[in-house]
Amino acid sequence: MRNELTRRGFLGAIAAAGVGLEVSENRVAAQGRPQVEVCNPLRRTPLSLIIDDSCPVINKAYYWIKQRHDWRLKYKPDSAPDGWEVHYDKLDKMPHAIPAAFAAEWGEWCGEQGVRGKFSMVPFPAGVGRIDQGFPGFPEQELKDWLRVTKETIWKSFDLTPEMLTHTHVVDLKTWKLTDQWEQGEWVDPPVDQLTEYITAAMQLLKNVGIACDGVTSPGAFGKRKEIAYARAVLDAALAVNHNPRPFYFLNMEMEKMPEVPLRHVDKAKGHAIASIIGCGGDWFGATGYDTSNPDLFITADLQGGRLPAVLAQECPAILVGHWPCFYVNDRIGFQVLKEVKKRLDAYDPDKTKTIWMKNSEIGRYWMARELSDLSVNGAECRINTKFPTDNFTLALHDRALKRVQVNGTDLRQVKSQRDFRSGTFLVNGKETFVAFDLKAGDMALSLSM
Ligand SMILES: [Zn+2]
Known part of the structure; x- marks a missing residue:
């Protein structure tokens, strides 16, 4: 949420300065918007x-x-x-x-x-x-x-x-x-x-x-x-x-x-x-x-x-x-x-x-998972290490419209609408992919296929 607000503020400032919004979106990505972010549970x-x-x-x-x-x-x-x-x-x-x-x-x-x-x-x-x-x-x-x-x-x-x-x-x-x-x-x-x-x-x-x-x-x-x-x-x-x-x-x-x-x-x-x-x-x-x-x-x-x-x-x-x-x-x-x-x-x-x-x-455990888990993306792999498990862990992968997502080797089911977005599924929305799964303590690996 905080990242979203900052991002909106930044885009707003550029738009106000007369720079085209599409260009500024790319700039935000290029300037280091993280490739992966934790969202609210199931984007709700x-x-x-x-x-x-x-x-x-x-x-x-x-x-x-x-x-x-x-x-x-x-x-x-x-x-x-x-x-x-x-x-x-x-x-x-x-x-x-x-x-x-x-x-x-x-x-x-x-x-x-x-x-x-x-x-x-x-x-x-x-x-x-x-x-x-x-x-x-x-x-x-x-x-x-x-x-x-x-x-x-x-x-x-x-x-x-x-x-x-x-x-x-x-x-x-x-x-x-x-x-x-x-x-x-x-x-x-x-x-x-x-x-x-x-x-x-x-x-x-x-x-x-x-x-x-x-x-x-x-x-x-x-x-x-x-x-x-x-x-x-x-x-x-x-x-x-x-x-x-x-x-x-x-x-x-x-x-x-x-x-x-x-x-x-x-x-x-x-x-x-x-x-x-x-x-x-x-x-x-x-x-x-x-x-x-x-x-x-x-x-x-x-x-x-x-x-x-x-x-x-x-x-x-x-x-x-x-x-x-x-x-x-x-x-x-x-x-x-x-x-x-x-x-x-x-x-x-x-x-x-x-x-x-x-x-x-x-809510307490979700926020612990959100703030205290280590996330990294390297090419087609996203790794998560945590001691703070939670249900419904939800990630946004920016600038990736994915065709297939696996968590520890198991496929997530693709859904077409937010209404059907649950733990164990992924949802593509424009250039972003949202994934949701139950986060276990230890190491987890997501494989991301475009
Ligand atoms: Zn009381």
Whole structure:
């Protein structure tokens, strides 16, 4: 994407100077446009849906507001309510729990629609109960049902991550009691020496119920003032708990500039890295169920306005962010918005040639493959060496209309249209050839016949 933009800018400058465009195209090629470039997966722009604050059994908004209110009266009685606490007067309308049956309905809908992304599973939500030990005061069957639905239905389309331990108070890991500190309060600037142990504990609780997570979600801005140390702690915890050398974390949102996929703590020799997944807009689904909910902020009915068309036009990953409570409470307001947004996105890309829904982990791994693989072209051979495998790896070979492409000796099938362009195929478009295949760790060789 960045190369494309630079290229367009360069051509624009020449065209403005009165030089013929055809000549300038040749000059660009002659002046060292790389012979091969990595494109977006299958030449489609990633879409992804992040769901934060989802917990087994409980409605986190209810407990967060209640605990924050109690904490403020105790420690800062003269201050005004902040964040979700402004909804304290609506607590009696908010359910304490969100049923597993609803999670099943929501997850099945996403599966049918092809919506993919990330779904938090807060492992000790609000300190009410540990996911691996049970929730006192709630029917045992609900937790069992939640675990079944999460693993059997939601996991197919969504990464499951902790959103640290409680998403309210910090836990003392020696006693498993809640402290007076807040994960998204004091731990915005976290004690670095405790971070890895804390994140490891969060991942381990999910592991104890059979969920090997692919990354983490920050509750609020948890870790933000020490982001590099935080990213290191997540990578170390992922290696320790799940032997996962390429995890991701979700901490940041980019509301105006184009979102990127920064990679941190890269070790090319070992094949280790961690991706920062960045949301491209606000939660316009409704957060608690009583906050801003407006599909037009994502994409307007005429498909021109809103944040998503602006991001998709630049071919940057368009990652939507919503908070789980709103999908259920207040007449399922967030679910209604999601259905409308999905309908509009389908209208924006009716033949599915422009966009592709991906899990957060799939986006992170694609960007690692894209930026950390070594590519070289020598005559009719393209060689790739990587420790960062991915599905749907897509290359553009410039100034080559190819007749035949083989990957490690196996022919790719030629397709005639972008609609049919899949992993295992190649597509010729004018003087360019696009190839897509699953990139394996190690060496791969493409033979290119004109
Ligand atoms: Zn959250």
